[in-house]
Amino acid sequence: MADGTQENGSQKEPAEHVEELQPNHEGIHATAENTSEEDLNKPLVEAVSQDVAEEVGEFFEQAAEQNETNIDEGNKPYIAFEHVYKSFGSFKVLEDVSFFVRPGETLCILGRSGVGKSVSLQMLMGFLKPDQGTIRVAGENICSFNERQMLEVRRKVTMVFQNGALFDSFSVGENVAFPLREKNDLDEEQIRQIVKGLLEMVGVAGMDDLLPSDLSTGMKRSVAIARALASQPEAILYDEPTTMVDPLIAHLLGDLIERLKRQLHLTSIVVTHDMRFAKKLADRVLFLHEGTARFFGTLQELEHSDDPVLKEFMAMDELVLPQ
Numbered sequence: 001m002a003d004g005t006q007e008n009g010s011q012k013e014p015a016e017h018v019e020e021l022q023p024n025h026e027g028i029h030a031t032a033e034n035t036s037e038e039d040l041n042k043p044l045v046e047a048v049s050q051d052v053a054e055e056v057g058e059f060f061e062q063a064a065e066q067n068e069t070n071i072d073e074g075n076k077p078y079i080a081f082e083h084v085y086k087s088f089g090s091f092k093v094l095e096d097v098s099f100f101v102r103p104g105e106t107l108c109i110l111g112r113s114g115v116g117k118s119v120s121l122q123m124l125m126g127f128l129k130p131d132q133g134t135i136r137v138a139g140e141n142i143c144s145f146n147e148r149q150m151l152e153v154r155r156k157v158t159m160v161f162q163n164g165a166l167f168d169s170f171s172v173g174e175n176v177a178f179p180l181r182e183k184n185d186l187d188e189e190q191i192r193q194i195v196k197g198l199l200e201m202v203g204v205a206g207m208d209d210l211l212p213s214d215l216s217t218g219m220k221r222s223v224a225i226a227r228a229l230a231s232q233p234e235a236i237l238y239d240e241p242t243t244m245v246d247p248l249i250a251h252l253l254g255d256l257i258e259r260l261k262r263q264l265h266l267t268s269i270v271v272t273h274d275m276r277f278a279k280k281l282a283d284r285v286l287f288l289h290e291g292t293a294r295f296f297g298t299l300q301e302l303e304h305s306d307d308p309v310l311k312e313f314m315a316m317d318e319l320v321l322p323q
């Protein structure tokens, strides 16, 4: 229910002074400057208040341990596309696209509008199926998976949508609590503490009782990240995290994604138009162009590429986003 109406038909009062609400990112060090290594390595739990730090710390430790195991299992990709094709009618979106993401790494998918960046993420989540090729997640070919099997995959790999895709009739706190309740091994007090801590960590402390409709786009995205973290995923797919937010929020979201990678060893795919954002986060880059994987390699390789299409894309980005 996009209008924020409660499921039982009652209407929740909109938050007072909503226009005055600002994300409160003290915990993640708001500054438009480049964040120091020291800050990026500062334990995530330092951003949460004392009364919930122990519970949240334990929750993060579990998540980090689980993801470290994936890294220890060797250099095998956690996610891979192998010769993937996808068309809609006669319109070919992807033709023979291959790439991989190793455990704990961040892949940025770049490219102009309409080249199949979001379609790639949707295929990984099983919302769309490829016409040909293989898509592997955690070693398994998911292409023929049924809905029940895909639900298992979505416990490991979760997506942060552009609009947050929050449950509109649930409060912010209930949205974040949802995956925690599904786990069935936490009591209400533990859930309350973890929700509070996660919201503090992503910079929307104290907004538990608001409805998603009370929040700005950047805040919705922060809550969506908190909800994703609540399911202790192995990988997070971010669809255009910096679209429609101001540069400071974009910077903060970038720092958060980097800290989650470093400290929870999360495998990540970030779809973006924003070359500077990719430079900040990517271990590897996939550049989609006219249906093909025009480039797949490390950031250094991208920067040294002589491909005129890539050079033009990078030059345009410098113009659109002045330093």
Ligand SMILES: Nc1ncnc2c1ncn2[C@@H]1O[C@H](COP(=O)(O)OP(=O)(O)OP(=O)(O)O)[C@@H](O)[C@H]1O
Residues within 6 Å of the ligand: 088, 093, 111, 112, 113, 114, 115, 116, 117, 118, 119, 120
């Ligand atoms: N379910 C669908 N049915 C038909 N066409 C679709 C569907 N989903 C996507 N497309 C088309 O596939 C193409 C690629 O879409 P996609 O959303 O992946 O682009 P994108 O690279 O993410 O672009 P943007 O940066 O603008 O979001 C577009 O032309 C889009 O209209």
